[in-house]
Amino acid sequence: MRELIRINQPFLGKEEIDSAVEVLRSGVLTDKSGMGPRVLEFERSFAKYVGAKHAIAVVNGTAALHAALLAAEVGPGDEVIVPSFTFVGAVNAVVLSGATPVFADIDKDTFCLRTDSIEEVVTRKTKAIIPTDLFGLPSDLKAATDLARSKGMMVIEDAAQAHGAQYDGKRIGCVSDMTVFSFYAAKNLTTGEGGMITTDDDEHAQALRMIRSHGEQRPYWTVRLGHNYHMTELAAAIGQAQLKKLPGFLERRRKNAELATQKLEMTGKLILPKEPEGRRHAWYVYTVRLRGVNAAKRNKIVDKLWNKNIEAAVYYSTPVHSTPFYRESNLARRGRLPETEKASRQVFSLPVHPRLGEEEMDYVAETLRKTIA
Numbered sequence: 001m002r003e004l005i006r007i008n009q010p011f012l013g014k015e016e017i018d019s020a021v022e023v024l025r026s027g028v029l030t031d032k033s034g035m036g037p038r039v040l041e042f043e044r045s046f047a048k049y050v051g052a053k054h055a056i057a058v059v060n061g062t063a064a065l066h067a068a069l070l071a072a073e074v075g076p077g078d079e080v081i082v083p084s085f086t087f088v089g090a091v092n093a094v095v096l097s098g099a100t101p102v103f104a105d106i107d108k109d110t111f112c113l114r115t116d117s118i119e120e121v122v123t124r125k126t127k128a129i130i131p132t133d134l135f136g137l138p139s140d141l142k143a144a145t146d147l148a149r150s151k152g153m154m155v156i157e158d159a160a161q162a163h164g165a166q167y168d169g170k171r172i173g174c175v176s177d178m179t180v181f182s183f184y185a186a187k188n189l190t191t192g193e194g195g196m197i198t199t200d201d202d203e204h205a206q207a208l209r210m211i212r213s214h215g216e217q218r219p220y221w222t223v224r225l226g227h228n229y230h231m232t233e234l235a236a237a238i239g240q241a242q243l244k245k246l247p248g249f250l251e252r253r254r255k256n257a258e259l260a261t262q263k264l265e266m267t268g269k270l271i272l273p274k275e276p277e278g279r280r281h282a283w284y285v286y287t288v289r290l291r292g293v294n295a296a297k298r299n300k301i302v303d304k305l306w307n308k309n310i311e312a313a314v315y316y317s318t319p320v321h322s323t324p325f326y327r328e329s330n331l332a333r334r335g336r337l338p339e340t341e342k343a344s345r346q347v348f349s350l351p352v353h354p355r356l357g358e359e360e361m362d363y364v365a366e367t368l369r370k371t372i373a
C-alpha cells in the first residue's frame with residue numbers, strides 16, 4: 001500500500017539537526033529581549049534574502065500579524081480590511097488589536113483580495129489593508145499599495161504562505177509597508193512554530209522589537225504595550241538551516257506544480273492555478289477549482305483522493321465571516337462576498353511539496369484525472 005502523500009511536510013535534514021544540537025550544547029535557549037545570537041543571525045539572513053532593511057523574528061505568524069498591527073498604531077475605533085477567504089489568524093489579530101476587521105471579496109482566478117471590493121468597504125476609519133498572498137501567490141500589491149497611499153492607509157501583507165514568492169521582480173518581504181511570514185510546520189520554510197516581520201521602515205522596526213518584548217525599550221523599562229513574542233534560539237537555528245535550502249525547495253515546488261499542470265490541463269473540468277504577469281508563485285499548495293460544482297460534489301472528490309492515500313486539502317470551506325464566532329458576534333463588518341462563497345464551495349488543494357518527486361506527482365495527477373473523468 002502506498003504511503004499517504006501529505007499536503008505539506010517539513011523537509012528537515014542533518015543541517016537542521018546539527019544546528020539544533022549546537023544550541024542545546026550551548027545552553028543558550030532564549031534571550032530576555034528575544035535577541036539571542038541565533039535569532040539575530042536568522043533575522044539578518046532573512047532580511048538579506050527578501051531584500052528588506054529589517055527583519056524581526058517572533059514566536060509565530062499570528063503574533064507577527066498582531067505585532068505589525070500594534071506597530072502601525074492600529075487600535076480601537078480603526079478598521080482593517082481583510083479577506084474572509086484566508087486563515088483566521090489575520091482576522092483574530094485585528095480583533096486582538098482592538099480594531100474592527102472588514103471583509104472584502106477575492107478575485108475569482110487568484111483567490112487574493114480584489115481592489116474594487118476593497119474600495120467598496122473603505123471608510124474614513126480604515127487604517128490598514130491586510131492582503132493575503134494566498135496559497136503562495138502574491139496578491140495584487142500595486143493596486144493595494146496605490147489605494148492605501150491615496151487614503152493614508154498602511155499595507156500589512158500576510159505572506160505566511162509565500163516565502164520566496166516575487167512581485168515585479170522583487171522578493172515578497174520588501175514590497176509592502178510590513179510583510180508577515182509564518183514558519184509553522186507546514187510552511188515552505190519551517191521552525192516548527194515561528195514568524196517574522198520584514199520592513200524598510202526604521203520606526204516600525206524599532207516598535208516591533210519593543211512589542212515582541214513587553215514594550216520594553218530596555219530591560220524593565222516598558223514604554224508601550226507589548227507581549228512576550230520571542231522566538232527561541234532553537235527555532236532560529238532551525239530557520240537558519242532551512243533558509244539556506246529554501247531556493248532548492250522552491251525549485252522543486254515549481255517543478256511539481258508544472259508537472260501537475262501538464263497532466264491536468266487536458267481534463268477540461270478543472271480550472272488550474274496561474275501566475276499573472278509580474279507575479280511569481282511560491283507554490284505553497286496547488287489549488288484547483290472544479291467548474292460549476294457544489295461543496296458536496298467537491299468534497300466527494302477530495303474523499304476519493306484520500307481513499308487513494310492523497311491528502312488533498314479543502315482550505316477555507318468555511319470562510320472566516322461564516323465561522324460561528326464571527327457570524328454570531330458583531331466584531332467584524334463585511335462587504336459583498338460572492339466570489340469568497342463560491343471559492344469556498346469549489347476549490348481544493350493538491351500537494352507539491354519538495355519531498356515529492358516525479359513519480360508521486362504523476363500518481364497525484366493521474367488519480368485526480370481518473371476520479372473526475
Ligand SMILES: Cc1ncc(COP(=O)(O)O)c(C=O)c1O
Nearest residue numbers: 060061062087089160182183184
Ligand atoms: C495565510 C496565513 N496567515 C496567518 C497564518 C498564521 O501563522 P501561524 O500559524 O504561524 O500563527 C497562517 C498559517 O498558519 C496562514 O496560512
